[in-house]
Amino acid sequence: MNELMGDGYVEKKDQNRNSFNDVIQDYSAEVCFGRVWAREDIDRKTRSIINLAILTALNRPAQLAHHVEGAISNGCTVAEIKEVLLQTAVYCGLPAAGEAFKVAEESLRAGGHLD
Template identity: 50%
Template sequence: MNQELYEKGLKIRREVVGDAYVDASLKNADEFSQPMQELVTQYCWGEVWSRPGIDRRTRSLMNLSMLAALNRPDELHTHIRGAINNGVTKAEIREVFLQVAVYCGMPAGLGSFKIARQVFKEMGI
């Protein structure tokens, strides 16, 4: 493991999805899943999210559309919260999920709206 990339990724991961989520993910990791936590922190957050070519707000919008299209509700929940933390508005999230519904199907769009409403309620927005 590249410790420098891991630390950079850990910092970004915490800034985007929050300390509580990251702490829980790391605390709940066991011998089997710890390597996945290291991989996602080092490569996803440390290598890709730290790149200068696209800002975090844009990366969040991209993640929302991809996760909705792939029907990954757990990750979508996390990244809706991250998108809000990165300055994406509720209105922009709505537009992303409307686009998903048209291009990926109504079930994907409807499911995304359901998850977003849950996150907004949890965040008090």
């Protein structure tokens, strides 16, 4: 999963694992990362772009922050991420895209991808 989501993702996820949330973490690992991300008909970069747009539309900032770092790990450039988020302004609305830009900027800055 670190390969898809960026360095430290698994370790951070494991730190939050407990007897209550273990079932959803197992589900995520098996279905999301084990089945869907492993499929070969579209590449990881494309999957990352789709996720950025969907998470913006659904207003899921915590997940978006993880997937911004994942998008970088999967070959997206900062410029491509910016364009994806701009595209969401048209179809998801300016408030959703504005929030996504803020979350993405924080994530990119924390990852050392922005000055």
